[in-house]
Amino acid sequence: MSFEIIPNVYSVGVKHPELTKFDIVVPTPGTTYNAYLVIGEKIALIDTVGDKFFPEFLANIQSIIDPSKIDYIITQHSEPDHSGALKQLLKVAPNALVLLSKPGSMFIRQQLNEEFPHRIVTDQETLDLGGKTLRFITAPFLHWADVLFTYIEEDQVLFSCDAFATHYPEWDQLKTPLEPDFSLYYQAIMSPFAPHIQKAVAKVIDLPIKIIGPTHGPILTDHPKDYILRYKEMSQPKKVSPYVVVAYASAYGYTKALANSIIDELRPHIEVKVFDIENDLRSEIVESINNAQAVFLGSPTFNQDAIEPMWYLMASLSAIINRGKVAAAFGSYGWSGEAVELISQRLKGLKFNVLPGVRAQFSPTLEDLAKAQELARLFLEKIKPSEG
């Protein structure tokens, strides 16, 4: 499906409502891969889609123009969900010159495994399409090295690549509950790159902007600058007093009893934020963990595994942000008890400094509860200022 956003600017992207996990691990209710046609005297296509969506994508373009008339393909970002269809597109758009950043040119060559007609563009460079002037704005590391924004000066439309995007299978902002998916997307994909987000936001915050066209989800037509301000706020360095996160789920209160032992031991010494991983907003838990001094994660064992919400939570944590932080797992089990070890392994993979976890078979005994207290004390020992 294609549609006109404003005169001579079209959406030609595709929907992918069946997607349940993005980049293999990030849970999503589906998404879209957005691409845009900008028609002046010359024609520019901004981004493509994943290669398997090429037939639908091509039909969308053909519903508006003959693809052989495309003069420029602007590859804002070389992740294959946006660049995957480029190879096939170049065959039907033989007159197109690919415009992209320097790192993007290297990545695209490695994806195509052949030379391709291209030109590297630089920050603030403009391109006159005849009636539409495109300004390129480099925004590296949002969330790859090669990100470009593209701004139509006459129409005040900002194409923002993966920034200000939402994994949600809808283009109409007014039909979409943007939260919690907008924040979850930020936390899962963008938050490790906060200093780069601050730089990119500074480049666009003073531009007049009527519409933001990201590469996923709704096109932001209603108060688009609010979303830039939201990124500005979310990426600000947080000045918070030290605290610890204890996040867990408990089916019968046994894992909860271990959690309470840890919490009671910690609370006289440090603030503790407690989360229910089944019912509390994942984006809030992730943001709290990102700013915490340590995290204790609790899960019962279910079918020889940690429970699903725990895996979703850990899939949303970033090694870049949390590297070196103290973490530990705890949980009750019936007869096999794998959850604690599996959570510990994942935390190690995320580069946390993982303390030995605590398990209890069914209802924790006084000895089990003492082990949980000991775990908390071990953490407190680690953060105690050294004497002398």
Ligand code: FEO
């Ligand atoms: Fe949507 Fe980074 O690709």
